[in-house]
Amino acid sequence: MNKIYIYIIIFFLAIGCVKKDLNEINYLLLKDWIYAKEVKTFSPLNQILDRPPGGEILIMQLKFVSKIECVYYTVPFKSIPGKLIIFENQLSENCAEVRNNNGLTEVTDVSKFKISFENFKLNLSFNYKKQQYTWDFPFYNIKNGFIHEKFKSKKTLSLLSGLEFINTPKKYIGRLSDRFSLGQALRCHHVNQKCETIGEYRCDECRFGWYEIADFNCPQGGSKFCGQNHCGEKNEPACPRGYKIFENEDTGICQSELIPVYNQEHILVCQ
Secondary structure: OHHHHHHHHHHHHHHHHHHHHHHHHHHHHHHHHOOOOEEEEOOOOOOEOOOOOOOEEEEEEEEOOOOEEEEEEEOOEOOEOOEEEEEEEOOOOOOOOOOOOOOOEEEEOEEEEEEEEEOOEEEEEEEEOOEEEEEEEEOOOOOOOOEEOOOOOOOOOOOOOOOOOOOOOOOOEOOOOOOHHHOOOOEEEEEOOOOOEEOOOOHHHEOOOEEEOOOOOOOOOOOEEEOOOOOOOOOOEOEEOOOOOOOOHHHEEOOOOOOEEEOOOOOEEEO
């Protein structure tokens, strides 16, 4: 009976993590897109995108002071899941119709995707894992209407006349898909065996947050990596147990049938 309760708890925690990840993406996009100076769409507005089935299409281009962001959508079809993909491009280059780069942000299992725009506010409506979501993005820096491939808006004032948001360009690091087990995770805070910080602390630059690992059992915590936390899984860092115990393998926690083992960098990894 206790095992059943444990499985139920794990199930609901997993659901909560999915929602948090999606909400975090929405929050990060909102913080970023508010500085866009021009937005162009390449897909019909106010209707569900269902063509071509299984194909990936360029749906939006956002221009900023020092970059361009390209937004692609894979139309779901049979075994092909719908996917929303966003990545940065050089300012001198427009977004290509066919993507030739991996996205910085990707959301899979998307369907019934629809774009609408009114009064300088962009609305993205879609289903994610069969649940309806709506994301709204205001554009205060657009002065001359919303640009569409086929239809242009009338020349109007901005959302709030005379107001403009200025953003000092900041390069965020890490991708949502980065995994420690694949050697992709970026270390943003390095602590040595003397509990001294080596190099620069950069965890505030992590695009999708950061997580702490168990290494030298320092009072201020261990080293940190950018990305989503998969601690306890196979070939991923062990989950830190706490700071007030001796430094050994018991410092980390792994999933059942896995044990924490120190790797060459003295990081407890589940194997």
